[in-house]
Amino acid sequence: MTPGADGAAPRRRGRPPRTRSGAGPDARTRILEAARTEFALRGYDKTSVRSIARAADVDAALVHHYFGTKDEVFGAAIEVSFEPALVLPAILDGPEEDMGERLARFFIGVWENPASRAPLLAVLRSALTHEPSKVLRGFLLRRLLERVAAELDVPDPTFRAELAASHMIGIAILRYVVRAEPLASADPEKIVAMVAPTLQRYLADR
Structure with a gap:
């Protein structure tokens, strides 16, 4: 040289x-x-x-x-926006019958906040292939939803958490990535009101 x-x-x-x-x-x-x-x-x-x-x-x-591994780097990139260590006490604190609403409000709130939405959206766009979708689902299950279900002491907590994770990821992809109407332009409060009872049933209904 x-x-x-x-x-x-x-x-x-x-x-x-x-x-x-x-x-x-x-x-x-x-x-x-x-x-x-x-x-x-x-x-x-x-x-x-x-x-x-x-x-x-x-x-x-x-x-x-x-x-x-690369999967773990990807999971860490997702975790920055959700901060499960800070969020779990807030979701679990309060009447059990309102837990679904608190969870829905938190999840939609992360996406509606421009500060957390922009980097998370960039990451989620790359999650439409099989592997990152699995990582994203695994993060929501292990770090958030399985812990919620376990605290509620309900039967089949992992199965319930899987249902909730599938529901929440589906909403995120359709509303914020695919921008499917009318979901994409729906009022966030309307989404929370519609989704909360389903999350409540998935995670807390005995």
């Missing part, structure tokens, strides 16, 4: 300088932001751990260190 005018070897085309490649306090945040961007631009299938690492300007080993 021919040295440049200053005597330094020129940087390879297309490869960013590795000035921030080491682990640091913001490395995990950079990886997560890069992952959301890569999934949005390339889709799930064409995004790799290496491409995420390259976009975040870190080594691929650091991505594995923080997140593990």
Whole structure:
């Protein structure tokens, strides 16, 4: 490789300088932001751990260190918008007969808030293939709905959580990704009112 005018070897085309490649306090945040961007631009299938690492300007080993597999990176990108650790107490706190409404209001509220909708929508658009759909469903089940059902002490909690997850993912895809009418332009309060009794029956009806 021919040295440049200053005597330094020129940087390879297309490869960013590795000035921030080491682990640091913001490395995990950079990886997560890069992952959301890569999934949005390339889709799930064409995004790799290496491409995420390259976009975040870190080594691929650091991505594995923080997140593990590509599925787990994808799950973490979804989790940022939902924050289940903060939401679960709010959903479970209060009369059990109103739990379906609290869950529906939370879920629709995440999508209606521009701050959380934009990055989540970008991620969900890449979830229309089989694998990311499975990851998205798994996140809603393990981190949110199965915990709700378990706290309610009802029979078949996993089955109930599966039904609720399918219902909620279907609404998100049709309203916010496919933009199917009349669901796409329906008032959010109307959706909450219609969906809440179904979620209540799925998760709490004994």
